[in-house]
Amino acid sequence: MKKYSLILLASMLVSPLALAEVVVIGHPGGPDSITTNQVRDIYLNRSQQLPDGQKVRPFELPEGAPARSEFHDKVTGRNDAQLKSFWSQQVFTGRGQPPQEQGNPGSMKASVASTPGSIGYLDASEVDDSVKVILTP
Amino acid sequence: MKRFFRIAPLALAISASPAIAQSTDNTVAQMQQQLDSMQQQLNSVKDERVRFNGFFSTGFARASNEAGFDRITDESSVADLSLLALQGTFDVTEKSQAVMQLVGRGSEDWEPIIEWAYLSHRPTNNLQLRAGKMRLPFFMYSDSLEVGYSQPWARPPESVYGPVESTSYVGADATYTVNLENSALTLQAFTGFNDQDTRSASTEFRNLVGSTVSWTDYLWTVRAVAATTESTVEATRLALLAQSYGIQLPPGTTTIADGDRGNFYGLGFGYDDGTWQVISEVTRVEVDGRFADTDSAYISAGRRFGNVTPYAVVGWVESQDDDERTGAFIPGVPEAILNTRRDEYSVGVRWDITPGVALKADFTHARGFEEAPGGLNQTDVLEQGINSTNVYTLKLDSAF
Secondary structure: OHHHHHHHHHHHHHHHHHOOOEEEEEOOOOOOOOOHHHHHHHHOOOOOEOOOOOEOEEEEOOOOOHHHHHHHHHOOOOOHHHHHHHHHHHHHOOOOOOOEEOOOHHHHHHHHHHOOOEEEEEEHHHOOOOOEEEEOO | OHHHHHHHHHHHHHHHHHHHHHHHHHHHHHHHHHHHHHHHHHHHHHOOOEEEEEEEEEEEEEEOOOOOEOOEOOOOOHHHHOEEEEEEEEEOOOOEEEEEEEEEEHHHOOOOEEEEEEEEEOOOOOEEEEEEEEEOOOOOOOOOOOOHHHOOOOOOOHHHHOOOOOOEEEEEEEEEEEEOOOOEEEEEEEEEEEEEEOOOOEEEEEEEEEEEEEEEOOOEEEEEEEEEEEEEEEOHHHHHHHHHOOOOOOOOOOEEEEEEEEEEEEEEEEEEOOOEEEEEEEEEEEEOOOOOOEEEEEEEEEEOEOOEEEEEEEEEEEEOOHHHOOOEEEOOEEHHHHOEEEEEEEEEEEEEEEOOEEEEEEEEEEEOOOOOEOOOOHHHHHHHOOOEEEEEEEEEEEEO
């Protein structure tokens, strides 16, 4: 019995990591939902708009952040090296600037909460009601 | 009982430590929130009305002889591969921007040149209009031609990127993007003129009109381009060369195209799954007059191993109108020196040292040009009977 409860305890300690899931968040004044394709178009500089027509302000977490790799894995399908090279091409051809980087999840949340038209992404466990979850990719 | 005492301190320790951690976490979280909101205020003050970016390259290339592949000989210096560019993006309104890019090249004594200077306007989400000085969009990497960092190689394949030396134009373009379910189609139309002194000629394009179509599903990319113009090409390097031999060429001798119809066609293909990167372009240049009409192609494959990406490229270029150059510029200098033929083989490696900085090493072997040395140092090739050249390049590329 003790063995089972230990296993249970261990699994409870592990599960928050295993269940970590990235969600796309938006400013409370923005649309209630968005599709994966729309998010990908925004993060790959193919669209400057939210579904409700507002100009979008996307935010990004820094390279190495677990939520960042999960987000790009699920949404844009590009790794950090590809993104870096892609954006250097976009910037120096005047087609656009990369999403503004936020140093950490807290700053990501604060920025999305206070910037109209913004979207970002966070681990589901980091989200509170200052922002709105608009997609679980 | 004994067991209880053994377990109790353990249980206490287990229950107490999260409690302490909890309160520390709370304090840290509060401080974090405060810091975040301060950061936010800072962000909103600067609010990105003006942004500056730049890129820098330096390196060293040396060739085994005087053939002059990409103008590299056995006497090339570090400055030849060095350049520094600064770009300013100014938000004029919510939908309009002004972009200016200044490039200083070591090979031109670092004299800054404006490569981009245009106004861009987005009337709708899918349409972008631009007017001013921009890059000629002939190739897949035209737009970021000098941004070495955005390219996998030490230099774009010379077979395809070499024959058209003009790189920019003044005019306007419209780009329309159609976002499809899992892909995007981009249509671009451009028009304008060009007047540029390149490394071997002074070129002028009038009434330039062209269009590009590209499609990508974020894994595969296909691109097509077609353009037409009235072109005038003055072979300035040829004139200088003649002068160095003490030959004074009669006026007009080195005009190898004079308002002649010039057409450009290109097909590009790319595949990038994050591990493998395959790129290929096929291009055709057709100009009435003595200017060499060339067909060219390359295929490049690279594979990422973490920060290290080895690559290999095979390229080919060949002029298709050699029968039109049977005369001579002056006795002893046949027009046939503009005939072009070359096979190129490159192997290299890109090492991403840190984000924004990449070091590249490249070995290129070019051959098959002894009969048709167009685009190279013709006199050296012909006089010394050079039939191949090896070029070693070490290049540092950075974007910031």
